[in-house]
Amino acid sequence: MRDGTETRARLEREAMRLFVEQGVAETSIREVARAAGVAEGAMYRHFVGKDELVASLFLGHYLKFARALDRLQAAAPGARAKLDAMIREFCRFFDDDPVLFRFLLFAQHRQLAKVSAGAATPVDVIRDTLARGMRAGEIPKADAEVAAAMVIGLVLQVATSIVYGRIRGRLMPHAGRLSAAAWAVLSAKPAR
Amino acid sequence: MRDGTETRARLEREAMRLFVEQGVAETSIREVARAAGVAEGAMYRHFVGKDELVASLFLGHYLKFARALDRLQAAAPGARAKLDAMIREFCRFFDDDPVLFRFLLFAQHRQLAKVSAGAATPVDVIRDTLARGMRAGEIPKADAEVAAAMVIGLVLQVATSIVYGRIRGRLMPHAGRLSAAAWAVLSAKPAR
Amino acid sequence: MRDGTETRARLEREAMRLFVEQGVAETSIREVARAAGVAEGAMYRHFVGKDELVASLFLGHYLKFARALDRLQAAAPGARAKLDAMIREFCRFFDDDPVLFRFLLFAQHRQLAKVSAGAATPVDVIRDTLARGMRAGEIPKADAEVAAAMVIGLVLQVATSIVYGRIRGRLMPHAGRLSAAAWAVLSAKPAR
């Protein structure tokens, strides 16, 4: 870990911050370089180009988060505990690095298409966990993809409300409520 | 003298389509104009600029949707029916005009800041409806903003999953499930 | 004098005002039309185009002023009286219509090249008047073109100083001083 690595880290950090503050398209390489305290051209020692910078920033953290979720669910005993562990990890992730979360939130729609077929996303991990819970009879059988979407949406939208200032404070205090709500969703029977 | 109404409508329609297909920043005025079959400069007779085009497109439909939700909840008797009506309206909205929904979904993070203080958004309408239900004793008392976020996230993320091809088909078939899940969420007690 | 003439006059007046306030290149036909209360296209009923509007505005008034000077000098007896009459006319012209004067002052460098060979400008009139005074022995012989320039500059720069707010008030109060100074210039012997 020498000079180069540190410059790269600074570029990534400042880029993400600016992307969140102004938007990706609205942030120029020049701004990123200036914020990181290096010359414009220096970025090209570390990244192929702007697109690659954005993609690597997004995918790196997005897939790493999926792996963290997967590790946690694997370690938890039973569907209910697995779900709870994942929701708490989500809350922790959100509270730990608000800039990173916002970046993933804002950039997702442009970047999701770039996820290669093989890689498991957080959505995949949660869906698979729920599917296994259904097969094990711990969760009422239903479309796992729909179930995963509902559970994720539940948590994600509360986080989003915090991002937009509709809800104050951190996400973790809501973890119990979210976990209970998620479990209620998975148990709910369609009205009609 | 030519009538500009039709040109404006064509510009709006093609702009939204291109914004959804390529992204807002990635779509040039030239492309929009060409798709609408007019010269570049013609756009500026109808919109102040690109920013205003995007903002008017977003806000117009976003707030109109809020008003539709509000009308429906007002007409429905009781919290359960109001919630159900709003969720079904959401599904109808999604299925009716997928391009419009995707545009609102993708553009929200850049545009939401531009919502003027007074205007009621769909989130506001749902939160207020739930809050009234809580005051009326029809829904267990809780933070209405959090409750609204959970209900909205539930539905929105299933819609998003359809957008990303994770779930096939239309949203309306899921309406019953979503409505039941939303009601379960509102009734759920926190685990701890 | 019907509708058309009045519209033309309004266009000319507003154009000149805007040209003075913002500059010719910085003023669009649209602005002129709006200020005159007509549609953009209407201008083209009265003027060939923007260039012609500017040129006609400049030349019309510039040459008319030359003719006024010429009439006055012809009526005055003797070189001294002729010079005085012309300087007073200049002051009157300046004080009467500040917008017109500023327009001629600002537009001159772009428009002077368009004066056709035959037409007599104010500079021509003054030079010729001085030349005749020299031939008549009333003014010491010298290069009439240089003499005219000095006399004109004398007056013009005081007017310009008023335009720029360096000198307050009207120009006419300075007429006596200017006339005496001009006469002194014409009588002065080179230092070396």
Added chain:
Amino acid sequence: MRDGTETRARLEREAMRLFVEQGVAETSIREVARAAGVAEGAMYRHFVGKDELVASLFLGHYLKFARALDRLQAAAPGARAKLDAMIREFCRFFDDDPVLFRFLLFAQHRQLAKVSAGAATPVDVIRDTLARGMRAGEIPKADAEVAAAMVIGLVLQVATSIVYGRIRGRLMPHAGRLSAAAWAVLSAKPAR
């Protein structure tokens, strides 16, 4: 890394030449860049924009000329000598760089407003010099601003006449005549 100093100088030189030949508004950045032998975008490394280019070109030379005048008047003994020195400097300035003079002459009306309050212009220098001469009893007391305007106009208009081809040759040969005329103006008593 390339050294931008020479490029900047070339841009300034060619810009000024084109501005004089065609007018500021009539000269595009593209033309300037092409004439300077660089790409369009290169200009923006050296100037904020076209406006700043014009302003910096004007103000830089205009104020530099004022400082030159001030140095000369300070070195000359007595009001008469000071005036003579300034007029000769003006002639030298005019003859030395006709392009620069024409640029200042043509651009003045758009640029003069941008002179910051503190900076001394050539007009200020001459006015102050005359005012001191009046206080010292070397020049008859009068409004120094008016006196300065007359003296400047005298010289400037002869220069202008050369610019417009009304007078042939250089300005310096007229220096003696101009100096004597200026002195005569300062000594002249109002006619009435």
Added chain:
DNA sequence: GATGAATGAGAATTCATTCAT
């Protein structure tokens, strides 16, 4: 590795002018 000047391909926008109504 780093620098920042230079490139060159657009981008948004303006605007004189035309023309269908």
Added chain:
DNA sequence: GATGAATGAATTCTCATTCAT
């Protein structure tokens, strides 16, 4: 005569990227 929508070329400016130093 008037209107104002439409044109289309031109303009200023931006920006990812390259490259000489």
